[in-house]
Amino acid sequence: VLLWVHWQLALLILLFNPLVIFATILIGKRVKELKRRENSAYEEFQGDLTETLDAIHQLRAANREKHYLRQLIDRARNVRDHSIQFEWRSDAASRASFALFQFGVDAFRAAAMVTVLFSDLSIGMMFAIFGYLWFMLTPVQEMLNMQYAWFAANAALARINRLLDLKEEPRYPALENPFRDRHTVGLTLRNIHFAYGEEEVLRGINLELAPGEKVALVGASGGGKSTLIQVILGMYTPQQGEVLIDGVPVQRIGLPCLREHVATVLQHPALFNDTVRQNLTLGRDKPDAALWDALRIAQLDATVAAMQDQLDTVIGRQGVRLSGGQRQRLAIARMILSEPSVVILDEATSALDAETEFQLHRDLEAFLKQRTTLIIAHRLSAVKQADRACVFEDGRIIEEGHHDELIAREGLYAQLYGERQM
Structure with a gap:
């Protein structure tokens, strides 16, 4: 207009x-x-x-x-x-x-x-x-x-x-379940490469655990051991290589199924400002008898029994009302309750005194029997629980064998544990 x-x-x-x-x-x-x-x-x-x-x-x-x-x-x-x-x-x-x-x-x-x-x-x-x-x-x-x-x-x-x-974690279809009707399974890592940006942390890891075998991963800090655990659980996706459960790639199993049957106990476990019961079960329905049995194996039953509300005692944020060793034992009891096929212990007993650790390993032996177990540890007492040890250095496995064999080779393992053994 x-x-x-x-x-x-x-x-x-x-x-x-x-x-x-x-x-x-x-x-x-x-x-x-x-x-x-x-x-x-x-x-x-x-x-x-x-x-x-x-x-x-x-x-x-x-x-x-x-x-x-x-x-x-x-x-x-x-x-x-x-x-x-x-x-x-x-x-x-x-x-x-x-x-x-x-x-x-x-x-x-x-x-x-x-x-x-x-x-x-x-x-x-x-x-x-x-x-x-x-x-x-x-x-x-x-x-x-x-x-x-x-x-x-x-x-x-x-x-x-x-x-x-941010990229979401991959979603794999649940095409096969190697855990079905099996007490435990084998674990195979084939040519695993992983890098944080440009820095390569894992450089062609090849490792095979037979069903029911216990293997210890040892080496200096920063060698890539904890990163390898994250790759096994699917938290990190390797740039090259694959993780297999009884010969079945994780991509055919699906991460929910994998994590349901693989239990991890970390050096600093995540605990919630809730009761002992909830921290043990994580919302699963478990009878009290099973909870007390898991606490007994984890050498924590007497501590919880002495608490005012026992299983219903609130432990505070990140378990602030518990000691470092009690937190680790609570996480071990949580792992026992999940009845996993594969167990990963990442410095799980580092905060325990020698006597408590000895009793814990003794009582855990029956539970871990016939369960595939991967142990990351620096203490010789934890390493000697394994059938064999793998030595990590700079993202590679440089030595592998039984404790006595590795000591005799006078390599990195002997430097780490030879003097302690003597």
Whole structure:
């Protein structure tokens, strides 16, 4: 309609409109950057707060509590400062955008008035142009206001988008179940290669465990032993090679089935702020008799029996009300209750004293009999429970054999355990 009423003014309006929109977009991008900084400040504060609270006992023991609390206060001030900047600058940007918009409208009106003076445009048609101009520019202003909400929301979603961009673990179809009607199974690792980015950690691992065999993985820290466990459980996908259960690739078994029959006990087990019962069963239905039997094997029955609520005693976050050795034994009892076909013990007894560890290994012997077991340990007492040992170095297995054979070879194993044996 504006082009029909007065095409010269209409062209002027169409020329100025993109310039106004472009200027407001530049202001909106500044708002996005302010919101991004505010979110980063929140992220840093929340991360530091979680880490500080988790380590508060150690910080107090090291007399560094005040230092880290001051850091938290600085992070909180940073959040406050960025929030204030975002609030007033985004409001200022919105008002500046509106002022720019009004300037454009007034420029159009001035041009229309000049046109009335120097052309045949009537005052009535001029007011008609003002009316159509307002009808056209009001939705444009609403769209400009929407972009500020869009830029702020887009910056706020950046952390969620990073999470969504992460690759999910592979989903394998459950085509075969080698665990069905079997007490235990064999485990084969064939030419396993794995790297964290450019750093290769596992360099062609070949290992075979016969059904019911116990194998110890030993070596200096950082050799790749724990990484190998994550590959076996499917937590990490190897760049090359495959994991087989009784000759069946994991890709045909499915990770849920694999993890249902493979139990892992870690050096620092995950425990929940819940009862002993829930930490043992993880929500499974188990009779109390089975719980007490598992606790007995794990050398923890007397400790739990002495607790005020016994199996219904709450142990605190990460088992804070238990000692390090008690946490490990609770995790071992949890493993026993799951009745696995394959057992992986990753420094599972490192926090135990020699006497308790001896009794634990003695009582575990019957349970682990005829169960394929992989033991990662540095203690000789744990290593000697295995039928044979494999020595890790720099992501490779460099030695393999029985304890006495490896000592006689005078290699890395002899350096680690020879003097202790003597």
